[in-house]
Amino acid sequence: DAGVIQSPRHEVTEMGQEVTLRCKPISGHDYLFWYRQTMMRGLELLIYFNNNVPIDDSGMPEDRFSAKMPNASFSTLKIQPSEPRDSAVYFCASSFYGTGRYGYTFGSGTRLTVV
Amino acid sequence: ELKVEQNPLFLSMQEGKNYTIYCNYSTTSDRLYWYRQDPGKSLESLFVLLSNGAVKQEGRLMASLDTKARLSTLHITAAVHDLSATYFCAVDIPGSARQLTFGSGTQLTVLP
Numbered sequence: 001d002a003g004v005i006q007s008p009r010h011e012v013t014e015m016g017q018e019v020t021l022r023c024k025p026i027s028g029h030d031y032l033f034w035y036r037q038t039m040m041r042g043l044e045l046l047i048y049f050n051n052n053v054p055i056d057d058s059g060m061p062e063d064r065f066s067a068k069m070p071n072a073s074f075s076t077l078k079i080q081p082s083e084p085r086d087s088a089v090y091f092c093a094s095s096f097y098g099t100g101r102y103g104y105t106f107g108s109g110t111r112l113t114v115v
Numbered sequence: 116e117l118k119v120e121q122n123p124l125f126l127s128m129q130e131g132k133n134y135t136i137y138c139n140y141s142t143t144s145d146r147l148y149w150y151r152q153d154p155g156k157s158l159e160s161l162f163v164l165l166s167n168g169a170v171k172q173e174g175r176l177m178a179s180l181d182t183k184a185r186l187s188t189l190h191i192t193a194a195v196h197d198l199s200a201t202y203f204c205a206v207d208i209p210g211s212a213r214q215l216t217f218g219s220g221t222q223l224t225v226l227p
Binding site: 091093 | 150
């Protein structure tokens with residue numbers, strides 16, 4: 001299994017531009033999570049999906065952030081318009097809570113820099 | 116609101132020494148996770164602790180869980196430089212929608 005795949009690995013964009021981060025979860029996993037990591041705030045849960053349905057988006061900081069999961073193998077996190085304070089590492093993680101299986105598998109992350 | 120606190124936040128230790136990282140959490144839970152993160156890298160799962168009294172060991176690392184005290188420890192034995200990383204604990208609330216709440220992390224530096 002290739003694990004959780006995120007793209008791009010690095011993104012540098014100008015303030016005001018739209019940014020789209022992509023994630024392919026592990027096949028068969030039924031939960032998908034988007035986290036943001038910064039030095040100041042640590043790891044914050046932004047939103048998560050169960051069977052492609054958004055369950056809790058209370059961590060999404062503003063209306064500028066949106067996430068979709070059109071099918072079981074793909075999710076996007078979009079920021080429009082982007083601002084310098086959105087600079088962070090964004091992680092996608094997936095999981096499957098079957099018998100004897102717990103915890104997340106994280107992707108490699110997308111390092112976003114908004115200038 | 117679930118709070119997960121780790122201490123210390125920063126730890127420098129000499130090779131060959133022992134030390135313990137502590138993880139306290141504020142709400143009843145019987146599932147706790149430890150992750151390792153190297154600089155610029157993703158989070159790697161180390162241990163999953165699923166019940167009170169659970170103890171797991173891998174190499175020089177041993178993790179334990181006391182659900183009554185709401186405390187988990189990560190013990191490092193005879194540290195080596197390769198263990199330098201940031202270690203996170205995370206808690207999964209039973210009956211929740213499975214999201215993990217992470218501690219702030221402990222940045223471990225093992226000095227020669």
